[in-house]
Amino acid sequence: MATGRTHRPATRSRGIPEATVARLPLYLRALTALSERSVPTVSSEELAAAAGVNSAKLRKDFSYLGSYGTRGVGYDVEYLVYQISRELGLTQDWPVVIVGIGNLGAALANYGGFASRGFRVAALIDADPAMAGKPVAGIPVQHSDELEKIIEDNGVSIGVIATPAGAAQPVCDRLVAAGVTSILNFAPTVLTVPDGVDVRKVDLSIELQILAFHEQRKAGEEAAASDGAGPVPAGRDSAAASADKGPDGDVPAVMPA
Amino acid sequence: MATGRTHRPATRSRGIPEATVARLPLYLRALTALSERSVPTVSSEELAAAAGVNSAKLRKDFSYLGSYGTRGVGYDVEYLVYQISRELGLTQDWPVVIVGIGNLGAALANYGGFASRGFRVAALIDADPAMAGKPVAGIPVQHSDELEKIIEDNGVSIGVIATPAGAAQPVCDRLVAAGVTSILNFAPTVLTVPDGVDVRKVDLSIELQILAFHEQRKAGEEAAASDGAGPVPAGRDSAAASADKGPDGDVPAVMPA
DNA sequence: ATGTCTTTGTGAACGCGTGCACAAAGATGG
DNA sequence: CCATCTTTGTGCACGCGTTCACAAAGACAT
Secondary structure: OOEOOOOOOOOOOOOOOHHHHHHHHHHHHHHHHHHHOOOOEEOHHHHHHHHOOOHHHHHHHHHHHOOOEEOOOEEEHHHHHHHHHHHHOOOOOEEEEEEOOOHHHHHHHHOOOOHHHOEEEEEEEEOOHHHOOOEEOOEEEEEHHHHHHHHHHHOOOEEEEOOOHHHHHHHHHHHHHHOOOEEEEOOOOOOOOOOOOEEEEOOHHHHHHHHHHHHHHHHHHHOOOOOOOOOOOOOHHHOOOOOOOOOHHHOOOOOOO | OOOOOOOOOOOOOOOOOHHHHHHHHHHHHHHHHHHHOOOOEEOHHHHHHHHOOOHHHHHHHHHHHOOOEEOOOEEEHHHHHHHHHHHHOOOOOEEEEEEOOOHHHHHHHHOOOOHHHOEEEEEEEEOOHHHOOOEEOOEEEEEHHHHHHHHHHHOOOEEEEOOOHHHHHHHHHHHHHHOOOEEEEOOOOOOOOOOOOEEEEOOHHHHHHHHHHHHHHHHHHHHOOOOOOOOOOOOOOOOOOOOOOOOOOOOOOOOOO
C-alpha cells in the first residue's frame, strides 16, 4: 500500500470517510473498464470482485455518496462513473507540475494514467541547466528559476516532487509559497508544510521493506520446528547490520505508473 | 504514499500490528540519518518528530519489539537501527527481479534505495526481444523466456511488476508458479494470487485522485468563506501563499500502507 | 542514600473501519 | 394485483489503531 501520512487525527471529510475516499479511485477504475465493454449495470458483488474488495464494504462506501443503486438490479455503470468522478473532482482540469526530471520524473511524465483522469502535466521542472529545453514526453523541461512563474501562470495547485531527498524540502517550500496546496512526494523525506496543504508520500523502499517483513515471517514459520532466534550478535554497540553503505539521504524514491 | 492491499484476514504477525510494521521503515530511515550524524541517543519525542509521527504512537510501536529504551535518556540509535533492521528482515540479502523495463522499470532499476536496505536487483526482465542484452543501470536486460530459470537460480522470492496493465496478471502467475511469494505491483490492475502470496500495490493515479478530492473540497470551502479577517483573497490561485487556512485543514491519513 | 527530574512503557478509553445479517425496495412473472 | 426473487442500504457488533495520561524506572545531583 501506499504510504501517506502527515499529522491530522480528525478525518471529517465532509461526511465521506478517508478510507472510502481512498477506495473510490479503485471503483472508478473497475467501472471505467466495464464502461469500455459497454456493460450497462453491475451488482455490488461483481464490482467488488473487480475492484478487489468486500461487497458489503463497497455498498457502504457508495451509501456515503447517496443511493445510486437500484435494488434487485444493481448500479448503472455510466451514472456511477460520473458520480464518482464528480465526487473526486475529476470532472475538472487539474494542471500538475513535476519537479525533478530524473529517471523517475521522466517515468511519471510519460505515465498515461494522468490525462485520462483529468490531470494535465503543465510543466516539467529541473534544477539542472543542461536539462532545460530538452523535451521529455513531448514537453520541454524548464529550469527551476521559472518555478514560481509557471505555477502562477497556469494556476497549478498540485505538485509532484521527484527530486533527491536533499532538494525536496526547499522545492516543497517554493511550491507552497507559489500557491500549490497539494503535494505528491516521492523523495524519501518527511516534508514539513503549513496547515491547509496536503502531502501524500510514495516510497518504494518502504513498500519493499514491508514485503520483506512478511517474507521473513513466512520463512520463519516454515522452519518452525527447530528455529530459535536468528543470530543475535550481542553487544549493543555491534550495531549497524549488514549493508549500510550509502547514505540513503540523497537518493530519490521511486514509483508508480 | 503508496497504496497497498490485498491480503490477510487475521493479522497474526507474531504480535506486531500491521500498522506498526508499516511504520518501522519510517523510523529506520530517521534513525539511519541520526546514525550518520553520529548521534548516540534519541528521545521518543525527537525521533517521532523526525519520522513525522506522534511520540506516544512511536513508543507503543517500539514496545511491540521489546524494551529497548532507557528511561530518562531515550533510545540508543545504533542499537535500535539493528533491532528494527532485524525485525524487518533487512539483515539478510533479498534478491529481487523487476519485470517490465519501460520508463518506470528503468527508474526502479536505478533506484539507490535498494542496495542500502538489503535488496539486490538480481535481474531485469522484459518481453521485448529488442531489449535483451541492453544494459540498464548496469544490468543487462533478459528476455521473459528466462523468467522461471532466473527466479529459481537466484532463489528470488520478491518480484516487482512494472509492466502494462494487460501483462500484469500473466506475469504475476508465472512469478508465483516459479516460486515468488511477495509481489510489488505497479500496474493499475487487481492481481489475483493464491493464499500465502503477498501483494502490495502502488498506483500514482490513485494518489493523485485522492489529492484532487481534497483539493476540490478546499476550493469549495473557500467559496463559502465567511470569516473575513484580513486581506480579501482576490483570485483563488493567484496569491494564496499566506496562511489562508480557514476552518479545518484536512490532511491525508491512510494507512497502511 | 536520598531526592529530583526526565523519559519510557503501558493500561484504559475512544473512535474509525469492517463485516455480518437482514429488512426494505424494486424488478419480474404469473 | 399479488407473490417471489434479487440486490441494495444500513443497524449493529466487534476489533484494530490511536491517543491520553500516569506510574515505574533510571539518570543525575547533592
